[in-house]
Amino acid sequence: MAAIVLAGWASGAQQPDFDLLIVNATIIDGTGAPARRGVIAIKDGRIVRVAPAVSGAARERLDATGLTVAPGFIDVHTHADDLADHPAAANFVAMGVTTIVAGNCGSSALEIGDALERIRQTRAAVNFATLIGHNTVRSAVMGASQREAAVDEIAKMRALVFRGMVEGAIGFSTGLQYVPGTYAKANEIIELARAAANERGLYATHMRNEGTALLDSVRESIRVAELLDMRLEISHLKVDSPKQWGTSAAALALIDDARRRGVKVQADQYAYTAGSSSLSIRFPAWVLEGGEAAIRERLNDPATWQRIKTEIRSLVEERGFTDLSWATVASYRADPTLNGLSMKAVAERLRGEATADAQFEAARTLMLGGGASMVYHFMSDDDVARIMKDPFVAMASDAGLIEPGAGVPHPRGYGNTVRVLGSFVRDQHVIPLTEAIRKMTELPAKHMGFTDRGVIREGAAADLVLFDPARVRDAATYERPHAYAEGLPHVIVNGEFVVRGGQQTAARPGVVLTGPRR
Numbered sequence: 001m002a003a004i005v006l007a008g009w010a011s012g013a014q015q016p017d018f019d020l021l022i023v024n025a026t027i028i029d030g031t032g033a034p035a036r037r038g039v040i041a042i043k044d045g046r047i048v049r050v051a052p053a054v055s056g057a058a059r060e061r062l063d064a065t066g067l068t069v070a071p072g073f074i075d076v077h078t079h080a081d082d083l084a085d086h087p088a089a090a091n092f093v094a095m096g097v098t099t100i101v102a103g104n105c106g107s108s109a110l111e112i113g114d115a116l117e118r119i120r121q122t123r124a125a126v127n128f129a130t131l132i133g134h135n136t137v138r139s140a141v142m143g144a145s146q147r148e149a150a151v152d153e154i155a156k157m158r159a160l161v162f163r164g165m166v167e168g169a170i171g172f173s174t175g176l177q178y179v180p181g182t183y184a185k186a187n188e189i190i191e192l193a194r195a196a197a198n199e200r201g202l203y204a205t206h207m208r209n210e211g212t213a214l215l216d217s218v219r220e221s222i223r224v225a226e227l228l229d230m231r232l233e234i235s236h237l238k239v240d241s242p243k244q245w246g247t248s249a250a251a252l253a254l255i256d257d258a259r260r261r262g263v264k265v266q267a268d269q270y271a272y273t274a275g276s277s278s279l280s281i282r283f284p285a286w287v288l289e290g291g292e293a294a295i296r297e298r299l300n301d302p303a304t305w306q307r308i309k310t311e312i313r314s315l316v317e318e319r320g321f322t323d324l325s326w327a328t329v330a331s332y333r334a335d336p337t338l339n340g341l342s343m344k345a346v347a348e349r350l351r352g353e354a355t356a357d358a359q360f361e362a363a364r365t366l367m368l369g370g371g372a373s374m375v376y377h378f379m380s381d382d383d384v385a386r387i388m389k390d391p392f393v394a395m396a397s398d399a400g401l402i403e404p405g406a407g408v409p410h411p412r413g414y415g416n417t418v419r420v421l422g423s424f425v426r427d428q429h430v431i432p433l434t435e436a437i438r439k440m441t442e443l444p445a446k447h448m449g450f451t452d453r454g455v456i457r458e459g460a461a462a463d464l465v466l467f468d469p470a471r472v473r474d475a476a477t478y479e480r481p482h483a484y485a486e487g488l489p490h491v492i493v494n495g496e497f498v499v500r501g502g503q504q505t506a507a508r509p510g511v512v513l514t515g516p517r518r
Helices: 112-122 134-142 151-166 186-197 214-228 248-260 292-300 302-319 343-351 356-368 381-389 412-427 433-440 442-448
Strands: 004-006 018-027 036-043 046-051 058-063 068-071 073-075 097-102 127-130 171-175 202-206 232-234 265-269 274-278 327-331 373-377 393-395 464-467 490-493 496-500
Touching (some): 018 046, 068 433, 073 393, 073 412, 097 490, 134 171, 134 186, 151 171, 151 186, 171 186, 186 202, 202 214, 214 232, 214 248, 214 265, 248 265, 248 381, 265 381, 265 442, 292 302, 292 356, 302 356, 343 356, 381 412, 393 442, 412 433, 433 442
Parallel strands (some): 018 058, 018 068, 073 097, 097 127, 171 202, 202 232, 232 265, 265 393
Antiparallel strands (some): 004 058, 018 036, 036 046, 068 464, 274 373, 327 373, 464 490, 490 496
């Protein structure tokens, strides 16, 4: 492993030219350019020199022989809104992520200014930006009501989006598969996105459907961005229904066509064939209206439950499944012994049989117990690879801040970036290394508006990751997800080591990144 060596500077001597020199480095700068050998000089949190050789004294000198140096990875789709409570962000920094974007899928803090100030005061290991979420503002104005928003309600929601942008949000997000966002009509989405567009923010969307109506959902998303002339991020692009596997080609064609028309649209994905979400997303949207008490009343009414179960069966079959055996419990607080079990195994445990009906009944039991977080195995390798090859798709984890040992979460929260580098680049040769780095650095940085990040160049923020291309890998699996990434000995945020020699430091150099309004 490369060692850090003091440069011989001593207190009382003339101030050194640099805080850190990274020498003997193989540099992949994030732009897609070929790797090159060189030296990176850092001073006051910035990259001040990138050259074949650099003269001058430094406080520290890092010999990067055998390592590749890339810009720190930017994860544009996270659910790490609680960063102030977990400022080490250990699962992210261990896989080389130096900047995270929260507020996705329509869920964010309502008081953006207060949330950002709390992170500033706490200080974190990573840089942080957030979107203002549609579900959050709709809940504040309308609760979980399943109806079209009135004119005055849209005005109130628009005011909340505007306030969020003024306080530092970088854009507006929707989660149109989730309550209450799923109840919103197109005019509501357009009017609220307009409030962000007027402040030069972007629109990020978890679309209305990612499988059986994928293409219509892509068209709906593009229509909003095209009408408002704003940047669009299609979140975690996927095909989540076996009956529609292969539709990724048509979805990418729609995006490419929109780009040719001048629409500023990109997407992101995670490097797995399983997703993760709530159990409630498998239930018809009308069942979830009105909050927990109303949901319990419907589930406990025999006639209503039979209607619900029939609709669940229909929705499952529409996707190409016959039961829920493709779903695994990630976290169920009412009975943690169910964590890690498939719904087939849960049904056997709770109902004594593994039939489809028993699995639906088990799902009802879990909902009555407070609901569960799930891992869903519903995508194909071919679609994941095809999406990854598209030049305008970034890599993003869709993960939150993970407490080691808690539940059986999706492994993407520990391994998404390194799975790209190890499995998809080194082992499968799906994309070249330089392209993988670009997809995790410059590509998302430009789209999010992070003008001084995502690239190794003079003047840029010194967010860097050093990894061994031959060793980097995701150790986390679906069965044993609590395992940190391997092969990334050093991670630097704003010029400070947050991972040094494979161990996280106590440094908290991350900063809050705000939108153009600020």
